[in-house]
Amino acid sequence: MGVTGNPTSINQGTRTKGGIGESTLRPDGILKVTGEFAYSSDMWHEDMLWGHTLRSTVAHAEIVSIDTSEALATSGVYAVLTYDDLPTSVKNYGLEIQDTPVLAHGKVRHHGEPVALVAADHPETARRAAAKIKIDYRELPVITDEASATAPDAILVHEGRGDHHAGHVPHPNIVHRQPIVRGDADAAAARADVIVSGEYVFGMQDQAFLGPESGLAVPAEDGGVDLYVATQWLHSDLRQIAPVLGLPEDKVRMTLSGVGGAFGGREDLSMQIHACLLALRTGKPVKIVYNRFESFFGHVHRHPAKLWYEHGATRDGKLTHMKCRIVLDGGAYASASPAVVGNASSLSVGPYVIDDVDIEAIALYTNNPPCGAMRGFGAVQACFAYEAQMDKLAAELSMDPVEFRQLNAMEQGTLLPTGQVVDSPAPVAELLRRVKARPLPPERQWEVAGEPADVRALPGGLSNTTHGEGVVRGIGYAVGLKNVGFSEGFDDYSTARVRMEVIGGEPVATVHTAMAEVGQGGVTVHAQIARTELGVAQVTIRPADTQVGSAGSTSASRQTYVTGGAVKHSCEAVREKVLEMGRRKFGTYHPAWATAELLLEGGKVVTDGGEVLADLVDVLEDEAVDIELEWRHRPTEAFDLRTGQGNGHVQYSFAAHRAVVEVDTELGLVKVIELACAQDVGKALNPLSVEGQIQGGTTQGLGVAVMEEILVDPKTAKVRNPSFTDYLIPTILDTPTIPVDVLELADDHAPYGLRGIGEAPTLSSTPAVLAAIRNATGLELNRTPVRPEHITGT
């Protein structure tokens, strides 16, 4: 039909090996190294138009008028759409609260909010036409922090809130508030020999996935639309898109295109509805591709946070109590803010045993950029603060910071502040022991006898700012606690369709899910699971689309657990059916069909003793077994809105880091020399991918420790650095060696005993680097990222 870049099914495997536990290679690897893998920005269609989004140049304003006439009159322009062109009464969308306008209506609430759309025959024509749209703004005061949001005369970011959090928040500019109270923190404080407190600031981090928001919407003859897009959850997108278009969900057919990274930034919609609207209006396929500048406005960021903590401990180093207050800036729209609040509060204690706590977390509505999901999701900000507190306490007590943590470390059976029991291994002390036991990298590695210093190994790098003068070394430790899966009573299921048949004289399994492969390697793992469960060599992974049930989100470290669990579950059902067929056909020939435990291995039905009963080819013949099933992990409960009590989480994930840094104290430049990580993964289904996740997560934590921050002007609420020139992410020169130590302590509740792994390393990486810089400089450093002026004091 003239589309290029359509996703293709991926085949992998010729032998029965390649099951779980092996480092099998990515089935999409060859396509990705040859440039043939079709990302959402690579889509092309005959006769296609280019869409462009006009965004607000101010953060908070009433829209007095919009004049699109000049844009519409531009040669090559096919459509210009504003709020007035939306086809149905559903004009907002949102993950949990539908507060986000598809196109601004009467008001803009943040810098870069979409106001109008243009479709034209060339992307530059669309951009230039959009620039001709005249918008008259009447600017309003901006709400940028807790003080301005909750002032008695504060303008409400959203008037007339009717969402399910509106009734229990202390102010309409607070999206959600979650207190957690357990024991008696004040009484316990009286028992403390030392009390430390601190206020910590966490900057706004961007996911900075490399593949920009993009996709192609193709209008269909049945009045529906086919949408090829990069997202984290197809069915969540679908649920939000279809009502705005006025189409039933089965007329919005979504297919996952190649996704160039996500990290939470693709949970919310970006260009999906816009491309569909333009396609349906013009009757032509419409492609939208954000450039990097627009991408910074096109997705939510990690919540910046202010965190106030107080901890106490006895002279012998036991924690007595913890009080904390966490204020997250959710920006102009809710996005995932309520769930981020739930995480920040329930994980605010970290992986420590503290019986008496008084916790409060809130998210604000402001006119800053909307914030939502990013890897670590509320737990990252808390970990930065409580780990700084642990170091402060250890220093007060003259204890080793690792030993102090180990003395208070959570373990299996520990009760969390929510009243939930940690009912699987929690090797917090062991992870710390492992990173500490690792030999330290040699000092002054830049020194080469008789040669000039290798500046590449020094702070400042190729800028050649020091040859070792003023450089001091520091070492820091941190450990974190992250939940796995969607929490607080969410029905967090996944669906997998598995088919088994004989093709070309060989048994072949086909796995079809709607799981968004965003780079994490879920497709690799699905094939491994199918080989293990079905004993076949050939596994085909079908492209993810909405023709199969929901796989839930590629978020919350959940996909290997939940969609992996669903694939396993459906494979087991297929296996049962195949064995039934075998019993029917061959049961009378061998008693083992009735009496033995039967497995599928190497393309054959075998007994657990290894005796071969039949070839799968003979069992199946020309029949196909095809089963689609949903699978759920253990249910969770909502947190009580007053006390925060409740079995809110499914599983926990733990990682520890040791950072070794060298700091040029004269210029305030930091070189991270090594960032060692130890993590419990339950079961490494693919050890190579596990390491890749840990190293990638660690590096994102490093980024927000020393360089990454979206700067928002506090006077105007405008973003000041929406580019890779001004928003810096770690390069290969900024990133140290990341030795990884993987522990596999099975969680008996999870498929294969596995543990979700993607996020935990992002938690402890940042505070470990901060601790190392503090260790090197003796400075307090209560904010991240650390900038040179924080170190030099200039």
Place this chain on the structure above:
Amino acid sequence: MRVNFTVNGRRYEADDVWEGESLLYVLRERMGLPGSKNACEQGECGSCTVRLDGVPVCSCLVAAGQVEGREVVTVEGLADFAARRSQAHPGRGHLPHAERSGGGCASGACGTALDKARQWEAEPAGEETRDTGELSPIQQAFIDAGAVQCGFCTPGLLVAADELLERNPEPSDADIREALSGNLCRCTGYEKILDAVRLAAARAEETV
């Protein structure tokens, strides 16, 4: 305007090119070669890296008109390009020793021994995943070492890493980091990318 140039050994003619279009745009949208990626379009991320008359450049910063009459190699042509280079300079394949830049080898400890590089090599799942015979050594090494996750940075990194190994077949880690410092990756933390380059270098040494 009309632009004539050679891409991956084949002559191309692009018509109706607007003067403001980049080489990247022409490759992706006019020639059906979307392998070069559009992650920042301002020369910061390196995901659009191609060879222009042999020199690695960000194709997003090259105006289409600048490539008139010149030769471009993209990730789509990398395997062919490497094969032809290998035929022209058999053995370790790239350039005679004297022509190599000696940068970063001051300590004499440049390069990674084969045994050491091997430890990063993953076990392949199936024979066909290993030796397609259609990949360049650096492409194969990226797959084997687990250097590919989302893959969006991969094309640019492959072109840059291939060029590094062409002029410096035994790079030290510092050499690799320096050569690839213009290529951002957000998924891997770069460790497996280093592994891949070490592995490709070690394999080339082995075949001498």
